Amino acid sequence: MKLKVVTHNPGKVREYQEALGEYGIEMEHVNREYAEVQTSYLEEVVDRGLKALSAEGLDDFIIDDSGLFVDALKGFPGVYSAYGQKTIGNGGILRLMEGEEDRAAVFKCCIGCRIGGESVIVTGKCPGVILHSARGDGGFGYDPIFSPDGEHSFAEIPLEEKNVISHRGVALRMLVDELRGRGFI
Numbered sequence: 001m002k003l004k005v006v007t008h009n010p011g012k013v014r015e016y017q018e019a020l021g022e023y024g025i026e027m028e029h030v031n032r033e034y035a036e037v038q039t040s041y042l043e044e045v046v047d048r049g050l051k052a053l054s055a056e057g058l059d060d061f062i063i064d065d066s067g068l069f070v071d072a073l074k075g076f077p078g079v080y081s082a083y084g085q086k087t088i089g090n091g092g093i094l095r096l097m098e099g100e101e102d103r104a105a106v107f108k109c110c111i112g113c114r115i116g117g118e119s120v121i122v123t124g125k126c127p128g129v130i131l132h133s134a135r136g137d138g139g140f141g142y143d144p145i146f147s148p149d150g151e152h153s154f155a156e157i158p159l160e161e162k163n164v165i166s167h168r169g170v171a172l173r174m175l176v177d178e179l180r181g182r183g184f185i
């Protein structure tokens with residue numbers, strides 16, 4: 001079976017291939033935009049994306065949307081995480097958090113899959129804290145300022161370890177369970 005991954009990010013296609021390849025699913029990269037609605041909920045972005053793409057006649061595809069939700073910032077940058085990273089960056093988030101005692105945050109990854117005319121939407125979460133300064137050279141995006149255990153940042157944790165606990169790793173395992181439960185794999 002082939003599943004298209006609609007994204008500009010080839011790294012995501014590799015992650016899906018790694019997770020779903022063992023079930024005989026081959027991923028195909030579809031490098032294009034789809035309408036992203038303005039809302040506070042990743043699930044709504046993904047649901048509307050699934051509907052818009054299937055209305056165009058696309059089937060058997062995956063889309064996803066992730067973000068970092070910071071409690072003290074009322075969920076910001078959340079669904080605007082890509083924009084937040086491009087504009088204020090990690091330094092800007094750390095400045096907004098200066099003097100803030102409540103450091104709680106959660107990474108979320110919402111995956112939507114349209115397969116055999118059915119829709120599956122799952123959301124994986126990874127709770128943690130915003131550190132007081134950036135740490136580590138690995139990873140990408142908000143990894144240096146987010147810590148799942150209050151000690152090490154995601155940028156200091158080996159990728160294999162990050163994949164076990166990360167929002168994307170959790171969401172991928174939920175997707176596999178859901179596809180298996182529905183008899184697609």
Ligand code: IMP
Binds near residue numbers: 141
């Ligand atoms: P996307 O929807 O997966 O492209 O993610 C939106 C933004 O959230 C990205 O531009 C990243 O800045 C950030 N992000 C998503 N996942 C991660 C992660 O695992 N580590 C660090 N930043 C992430």
